[in-house]
Amino acid sequence: MGAIIEIRGVVNRFGRQVVHDGLDADIRAGEVFGIVGGSGSGKSVLLRTMLGLQRPAAGSVRIEGEEVAGRPERELLAVKRRYGVMFQRGALFTSLTVQQNVELPVREHFRVPGGLLAELARLRLRMAGMPDDAAAKYPAQLSGGMTKRAALARALALDPAILFLDEPTSGLDPISAAEFDELVLDLQRGLGLTVVMITHDLDTIFRVCNRVGVIVDGKMISGTLEEIVANPHPWIQEYFHGERSRAMREQAVTNG
């Protein structure tokens, strides 16, 4: 089974600082892939590289076999319609209502009659677990959790095959975070999505991720959760075997 996203030898540099130094990864269709790494290890840069927003100094990124790295905007359009992105702080357009935010990408790319456009936006909001009365609100009127849900609804607007989530549960309380994880899992199963998420949240990793990629020393070590947890790299050991994670893993074992 081929990878839906194939990253080969990606190098990213900012001045003399090398962020990625020949990074490889394969993300398979239908899985939930978690990207983990210390602050400043280049998780967001990797995300931007995968989205085609950042041109790597070397290497290639293929989404469904299409090269993304260094391609002009215009040629990337077809690829961009295949993915949806939820940015860390939502990145909702503040001058539009929630509903208009969700309608925007559809309106831009396709000819859809008005009534149906609204219905489809409502459906997306429902899928993201937004109450119906939130559709007419402006982003400034939403709580943190609702902002995330609205951003998720917008990411789903074009019926993507791949969903990128940048720290989906950051800033949420543990209960809301757990609900959000459930929501992502439910959507992933129901829509057959491939989900790529950057996260620091160990709970989220244990709950939803099938495989995990850890960025260390500018490269990525990826594998199933068990493989990664068993990896001897000191940073990974510290990350997964610190006080916090030990209790969590024990819990995950007893539950599962």
Add this chain to the structure above:
Amino acid sequence: MSIEVRDEGGRTRVHIRGRWTVAEVSENQPAERPAAARAVEFDVTGLEGLDVSGAWQLRQLEQGLVRDGGRAAWSPARPELLDFIDRTMHEEGEPPPPARTPVRGLAGVLHEVGETVVLAKEGALDLLGFVGAVTAGAGRIAGSARRLRMPSVVRHVYETGVTAVPIVSLIAFLIAVIVAYIGAQQLRKFGGEIFVVDLVTVSVLRELGVLLTAIIIAGRSGSAYAAEIGAMKLNDEVDALRAMGMDPVEVLVMPRILGLVIALPALTVVALLSWYLVDIPLGQYVERVQGSISEYTFWVGIIKAPVFAVLIALVGTLRGMQVRTSSRELGRLTTAAVVQSIFLVILADAVFAVIFMELDI
């Protein structure tokens, strides 16, 4: 055709073919609906692509049929996405609140007037409160020099003053040229061409120099003030200042006002220096200038500059502080800052003109 209704021995069979995705939504939309029949079988064997948008349309078809009292069957099976949408839509949730219907007729006009009055009142109170806060801030700064943030003031003097020198002097020069040419044409009729120096000197020194400089700076720095502070508001930076026990008026507003109060008179002097007209020999020119100006002429012009500066800086920072939620507000208020500060500058100039006339200066 992506949908086809066929009657097959008393049963209605609906063939769904091709792609049903968001890209084909409008082609599939005015889809032929099966007539209200008792039993309809949807045949999806020819379906090549389905996403949520397409599934929603199929579900609409199915629901329309069920509403009309029919029964739907799927062959070979109901697509899973439809089940997923069923689950999503299952909890009915509260209906969205009804949209506010616009009030029409006389009531509508009254409504509009009332809303405008309330908004105007709020705006006036806002302005009053802001002027009060700035006055209080100025009082505190006068009380203790430590509260005067010198590096910040210097930065604003540089940004609004020094960097504006080229454009201000160029515009002042061009305006002087225009006045001189028009003036010379008229004065030639009386043979008093040399008085063109008087005309330019007096009009530039008293009015045009300071007014034009103020208008340029309102467009240049008034907008920058509003946009900069507005962006800080959107980014919660102003709240962060407050939370750290710093007064945003003292930290953000006062240095800008002070900076402009220093920069604008200085720029006005620069503008006044740029009006020397090349056509006339320098000696004669200077002589004429000295003859034309009274001891007040220069001061009558320059005295207005700090007042204009305060107006521009106040309006710019106030509009910036009024940004609350959205980037659209930022644009609207930045525009308002420029338009209103130019208006206020011209209004103040008119007031000055009346005062000077009464004082007979």
